[in-house]
Amino acid sequence: MTEPLSTGATIGILGGGQLGRMLSVAASRLGFRTHIFEPGANPPAGDVAHVVTTAAYEDEVALRAFANGVDIITYEFENIPTSALDILEALKPARPDRVALRVSQDRLVEKAFLTDLGLKTAPFAAIDDAVDLAEAMAEIGLPAILKTRRFGYDGKGQARINTPDHAEQALADMAGAPAIFEGFVDFSHEVSVIAARNAAGEVACYDPGENVHRDGILHTTTIPARLTASQRTDAVLLAAKILNKLNYIGVMGVELFVTPKGLIVNEIAPRVHNSGHWTQQGCAVDQFEQHIRAVAGWPLGDGSRYTDVVMENLIGDDMDRVPELAAEANTSLHLYGKSQAKPGRKMGHVNRVTRGGSHK
Amino acid sequence: MTEPLSTGATIGILGGGQLGRMLSVAASRLGFRTHIFEPGANPPAGDVAHVVTTAAYEDEVALRAFANGVDIITYEFENIPTSALDILEALKPARPDRVALRVSQDRLVEKAFLTDLGLKTAPFAAIDDAVDLAEAMAEIGLPAILKTRRFGYDGKGQARINTPDHAEQALADMAGAPAIFEGFVDFSHEVSVIAARNAAGEVACYDPGENVHRDGILHTTTIPARLTASQRTDAVLLAAKILNKLNYIGVMGVELFVTPKGLIVNEIAPRVHNSGHWTQQGCAVDQFEQHIRAVAGWPLGDGSRYTDVVMENLIGDDMDRVPELAAEANTSLHLYGKSQAKPGRKMGHVNRVTRGGSHK
Secondary structure, three states: OOOOOOOOOEEEEEOOOHHHHHHHHHHHHEOOEEEEEEOOOOOHHHHHOOEEEEOOOOOHHHHHHHHHOOOEEEEOOOOOOHHHHHHHHOOOOEOOOHHHHHHHHOHHHHHHHHHHOOOOEOOEEEEOOHHHHHHHHHHHOOOEEEEEOOOOOOOOOEEEEOOHHHHHHHHHHOOOOOEEEEEOOOOOEEEEEEEEEOOOOOEEEOOOEEEEEEOOEEEEEEEOOOOOHHHHHHHHHHHHHHHHHOOOOEEEEEEEEEEOOEEEEEEEEOOOOHHHHHHHOOEOOOHHHHHHHHHOOOOOOOOOEOOOEEEEEEEHHHHHHHHHHHOOOOEEEEEOOOOOOOOOOEEEEEEEEOOOOOOO | OOOOOOOOOEEEEEOOOHHHHHHHHHHHHEOOEEEEEEOOOOOHHHHHOOEEEEOOOOOHHHHHHHHHOOOEEEEOOOOOOHHHHHHHHOOOOEOOOHHHHHHHHOHHHHHHHHHHOOOOEOOEEEEOOHHHHHHHHHHHOOOEEEEEOOOOOOOOOEEEEOOHHHHHHHHHHOOOOOEEEEEOOOOOEEEEEEEEEOOOOOEEEOOOEEEEEEOOEEEEEEEOOOOOHHHHHHHHHHHHHHHHHOOOOEEEEEEEEEEOOEEEEEEEEOOOOHHHHHHHOOEOOOHHHHHHHHHOOOOOOOOOEOOOEEEEEEEHHHHHHHHHHHOOOOEEEEEOOOOOOOOOOEEEEEEEEOOOOOOO
16 A cells, blocks of 8 residues: 555554554544454444454454455554464555564564664573573573563563572463563663654654553653653654664554663554553644554654643552542543453543643 | 443434534543434444434434433534424433523524523524514614524525615525524624533633634634633633523533624534634643533533644545645644535544644
């Protein structure tokens, strides 16, 4: 596809969670329809999509029908089975493409890609067994984190090793899955850059946000982040380097550790990112629309920021706070329409505008 | 209904145009689903609604099924047949209620309501025939506008009378419908107040915007409007007076003429309003969400403005400008997904943020 998608076209989205939901809303703003493909019933994105297909990623018939019914395909999460992509990509363009997925689906491949690009990461080693782990502990040192190479998110599939006697349990936690050992990084705080690149090779980055996690899940993102001018420049150039190397099309989240020795890449996510939700307030074009623009072959929008924002995730029981949050000044509430507020489940977020308000 | 609607509840919306579309998106932000009732096929709101009913307002079975499938009912336009409301209101709360509809569906009733409230309007007279018209011309004078009392919008059902010899054609243009004669108002510009009131009686108003029309259709709304501090106060108090008198629940657009002798009410619209589209940029809570909050029994959100905005409507062939508009700085594009760009048809709008951007 070289022509930009026209109003009325349909964008297929793999995954029907809150990211698919907000992508769907952004697509509507540009006059597009969306078709959600999601194995789970009643997905949050289904409330605002034109069509929903409820089927497994192994359902070849459903995948083909989905691809035939859309103009292009994108996704809200990176763990799409390769077998599904094989079927889909034969029928319609998928953006970002499988190169980005391949890199980000495997933490080891991702780290190797980043270091090949001259970027700094935590020291790492591939771990298949106790021997590998013993060697890594000796070479890289402790504390460290053992992570499954694939399918980990929000702190799942991770085990911390503070002392050698944690090693056995950590390895057991991996349940036999190939793992990666990541050495300790002495960072002061974490920031992330939400970057976008379109088919024409244009790159745009939002102002970096500063992330605070709680129980392994993003708690708040504050914009602007605490960064020196040169760190800010480094962060943006580094993100652009990653997107350009991958010939990436879409929005990517790049998580960075801020250390006295410079920025260290924690991980990349080839999709819209929780730490970019703040862009819904205070930018003419938010990350969701930026992603849709990129995958639709449109020019990127203006992501300039015209206010400070603090984004706070609403997790599980935080939903009990909705009545008071709804009445708060300078606060935009975003709920995902999920029926059950389980512990650790992302139920919504708020964006608090922290500057401006001269006309209150 | 006294309890606020909970996440997952369904809001029924009568009308599936762009206002219903943007209401549906706003409802999703608060975790609600929407069900659109619309006679026309493939309505714009259908792209982002959970359920769409395609049926006529005379279809009692469809109306009943719709009402039974939703928690509350609201609408995107004021010309809902009373017979449909009779059926719907017996089953579920409709907000705003029929009092507001009755007042705004008939220009004569509206003008009488406003003057009874002590507010200024253009001089007016009821016109049923040529005798009424001759009397009105003699008493109120020319130039003037003859309008159908009901079902007029965007300059439709209106005829200007500059000299007495226009009278016959103007009356013929009414096609026998009851009409209203409106005298000339010497105004410098038009502003509108987007006001909201909820079930608890809270009232909130957005900053007034200044409207420019072209060919009888809103062309731009600029915020802030040119108003003195006392005019601004008058505008807001006057809008609040109207909403309170009607025990109104929801968002209302109040159009005002600015004259040397004060503010004159042009008309009221018991719904979200084209001149309030600018609130999508630069406010924590936009007019669509404010309406959903009000009808859902929620507290009103903070509509404080933190940037200047110019909204421009995209009408008909303006769609040809989308490629350039999409690449403009500081510009948010909102397209309605309508397939045919007919002359005079509202296809979308842009919001241009005109202040701020300190981080470009």
